[in-house]
Amino acid sequence: MIADPLKIFVTVAELKNFSRAAEELYLSQPSVSLQIRNLENELGSKLINRSPKHLELTQSGEILYSLAKQILQLYEKAKQDINELTTTVTGSLKVGASYTIGEYILPFALAEFAAQFPNVDIDASIANTVEITQAVRSNHLDLALVEGEVNHPDLDIQALMDDEIILVVPNQHALARLPIVTADHLQDRVWILRESGSGTRDFSDKLIKDWNINVKKSHIFGSSQAVKQAVIAGLGIALVSSWIVRKELAAKELTAIRIKGKRLIRTFSIIRLKNNDMSKAMNVFTENLLSHDLISSLIDNNPSVLD
Template sequence: MIADPLKIFVTVVEHKNFSRAAEELYLSQPSVSLQIRNLENELGTKLINRSPKHLELTQSGEIFYGYAKNILLLYDKAKEEIDQLSNVVTGGLKVGASNTIGEYILPFVLTEFAAQFPNVGIETSISNTEEISQAIRANYLDLALVEGDVNPADFVIHPLIEDEIILVVPNQHPLARVPIVTADHLQDQVWILRESGSGTRAFSDKLIKDRGIHVQKSYVIGSGQAVKQAVIAGLGIALVSSWIVRKELNARELTAIRIKGKRLTRFFSLIKSKNHEQSKAMEVFTEQLLTHELLTSADK
């Protein structure tokens, strides 16, 4: 395929690593290295300066990278337009998701989409909201599903569903016996928090600040799954998405308690870059997502 050497080069540059690029492309590292050398020989210039621990583009490499990205986009667009003549949706789709959505919602959406459009190649990236948003800005991802707030000046945003944030505590915790807690109840507690950049962490920080809550001690844990297990084990209390503790609440492995005042909610949203051209695969994925039963019928 005419685009293969260019895709290999772009993947190496974006991963800044030959091994990770080879893994993503299902190639051996020697094959990737050979393709880069062939490109350099064909162009008569060095594109990448590399050492065992470092990789950076030469000036020629910077120029070639920009053109290679554009050529790949044009190649995909041409292929899609040709495929549309027979009403076949093809091409690639790079989907990102923040952790909660990536673990509890995206797999079901992708399974249905892949069954309906088997000719679309799908790559996923799951991280916290801040890192996924940065990847959209850089056009490393076509679209993403995130929790919490993002800057509307940077993205096209489609709100998907309201997510309720709930306070969970160990079953043996004194607060587990309090039907409705106030800010006074939450003073000097041990909190389990997500890492900075997480939408849930931003929500927790804002609530703690707005309610004037003094935190006795906090533990930072990098996934929602680990946070809820830490609560079950008795490490502390935490604010979490109701999506991630449904099974545990039904099994009575931990306790959800209400904080006095309005329900704590946020939105899960679909975001895209304002300057990223929409492919047919992006269009149909967006349509399917906005009407997916899991999101439209969820009792939130």
């Protein structure tokens, strides 16, 4: 590296001693002497007059010392500028999310990221879990946040956080008067469900099957917002993420009912293609998502509605 012999020469010139320069640079004295001789041979001029008790720069040495100091300063600045270039987060980020995450979590995560890294162009897409997963697998999205189970060998899947699923009913519904319900209470009811491909729909279907619940009738809606409004309107009951009904429960527009037994928990996950190089924007955004501060902030602003 061109800076090394110049740094050795400058150190010798300033300390006026080969041994002390060697100690300062963690080198052997013969190595320091060799570097100085190589510089003199390369430049074709003696740089240092040496004697057993004295060391001084020649006229050529004075010229080189002055310019070498400038070169070393410029070299350090170049290293800083290059380091800043490689650590500055720029470029684009194509991120997707399934509806619950995309409507209630992703906007906050993106707002925090955009405030930190304004030079990144963000393209966000929201669809159901199946559609978003396929977009990642076809490389149309850099990464995505999805709800429920995703199992594809070509995907890298990281757990982001837990999500509580709750039962919500219209305020005037017979179940709204009960403090807790069992599977028997849910028999022969009208259900509001998400469309096929939704993570929430998969969760609801599994619970209904596992508990042998007979569905009297179901109405299908293509978004969490529509499901929520259908329940408020009195159309039926639904299993939804606690994230989507915070405001409505606070405003007493619908009722949340505890189901007997343990809480219903699923996982929100970050997915991306395996073996794909992550851009700096992808890497930093993922680190932000997984940071304790972000998750704690989100959870603090969304305490369990059944507590």
